[in-house]
Amino acid sequence: MLADIVTALSRFNIRDFIDILLVTFILYSLLLLIKGTKTYQMAIGLGIVGLLYLTTLWGNLIVSQSLIRNFIPWMIIAIIILFQGEIRIFLTQIGSRSFRKPFFLKSFTEKLENIFLAVDYLASKKIGALIAIEKEISLKSYADRGTKIDGDLTKDLLVSIFFPRSPLHDGAVVIRGNKISAAGCLLPLPASHKLGDDYLTRTRHLAAIGLSQETDAAVIVISEETGTISLATRGNMARRLDKAQLKDSLLNYLQKR
Numbered sequence: 001m002l003a004d005i006v007t008a009l010s011r012f013n014i015r016d017f018i019d020i021l022l023v024t025f026i027l028y029s030l031l032l033l034i035k036g037t038k039t040y041q042m043a044i045g046l047g048i049v050g051l052l053y054l055t056t057l058w059g060n061l062i063v064s065q066s067l068i069r070n071f072i073p074w075m076i077i078a079i080i081i082l083f084q085g086e087i088r089i090f091l092t093q094i095g096s097r098s099f100r101k102p103f104f105l106k107s108f109t110e111k112l113e114n115i116f117l118a119v120d121y122l123a124s125k126k127i128g129a130l131i132a133i134e135k136e137i138s139l140k141s142y143a144d145r146g147t148k149i150d151g152d153l154t155k156d157l158l159v160s161i162f163f164p165r166s167p168l169h170d171g172a173v174v175i176r177g178n179k180i181s182a183a184g185c186l187l188p189l190p191a192s193h194k195l196g197d198d199y200l201t202r203t204r205h206l207a208a209i210g211l212s213q214e215t216d217a218a219v220i221v222i223s224e225e226t227g228t229i230s231l232a233t234r235g236n237m238a239r240r241l242d243k244a245q246l247k248d249s250l251l252n253y254l255q256k257r
Contacts, residue, residue: 049068049071053065053068053069053072111152111153111154112247112250112251114154114158115153115175116243116247118158118159119131119222119229119246120243121159122158122159122162123222123227123228123229126223126224126225126226126227127159127164127169127222127224128204128222128223128224129158129162129173129220129222130172130173130187130204130220130221131158131172131173131175131219132172132173132174132175132187132218132219133217133218133219133220133250133254134174134175134176134217135215135217135253136216137216137217139176139217140176142174142182142185142187142211143174143176143182143185145182145185145186146171146174146183146184146185146186147168147183147184149161149173149181149183150180150181151180152179152180153175153178153179153180157180158173161173161180161183162222167184168183168184170184171185171186172184172186172207172211172219173185187207187208187210187219188207188211188213188214189203189207189210190210190213204221204222204223205221205223205230205232205237207219208220208221208230208232208237209235209237212232212234212237213234216233217233218232218233218250218253218254219231219232219233220250221237228241229241229246231246231249231250
């Protein structure tokens with residue numbers, strides 16, 4: 001064993017280093033993607049199966065090794081089926097990586113107070129609202145489903161869009177950078193969620209969860225029944241937030257890689 005390690009180290013070169021670095025990046029990105037979701041527990045189970053297989057190799061356990069080896073092709077199919085949503089998001093994130101994030105955050109932060117002022121007003125009047133904020137994965141396909149606005153991100157414009165008599169108040173507003181890209185947008189409903197039976201008829205909250213499962217967007221929801229403020233990210237929803245909590249949660253999420 002020690003001789004094999006010494007031999008491997010003596011043959012180590014830059015290509016091996018790049019190979020290890022690439023595998024580490026992929027595994028780290030996957031762990032960040034599934035952290036805090038039900039997929040995390042599934043990944044732990046798969047990791048245990050992998051460790052068992054390595055144990056059978058080291059111990060030369062022929063029968064156990066053969067059993068696990070025959071199980072691996074079916075496990076690959078199961079991974080594709082169970083993790084199809086996470087795989088889609090992971091590949092989309094890779095394709096959407098860019099250097100625009102520092103500029104996006106700077107321009108968005110300058111307009112951030114306008115969102116909070118609008119949210120405060122809408123919540124105090126119990127006016128329902130759904131505001132989707134683009135992070136790294138583009139929301140263009142969802143913006144295209146609504147009415148193009150391409151207007152400055154201001155309190156008055158947001159309030160006017162969600163005012164009950166507005167023709168666009170039932171849909172979602174999509175914010176890209178420091179602009180309101182579109183309004184009246186339709187968002188996907190989730191295949192599953194943890195909101196409970198009380199939220200079965202709350203379309204805005206379900207749509208917020210659905211979009212946050214499909215993309216890395218942050219989605220603000222205002223309930224027209226109670227006026228409470230919620231924030232959906234990564235398929236999870238933080239409820240009953242005040243202005244300070246919403247600001248901290250939103251900025252922390254958008255700044256996180």
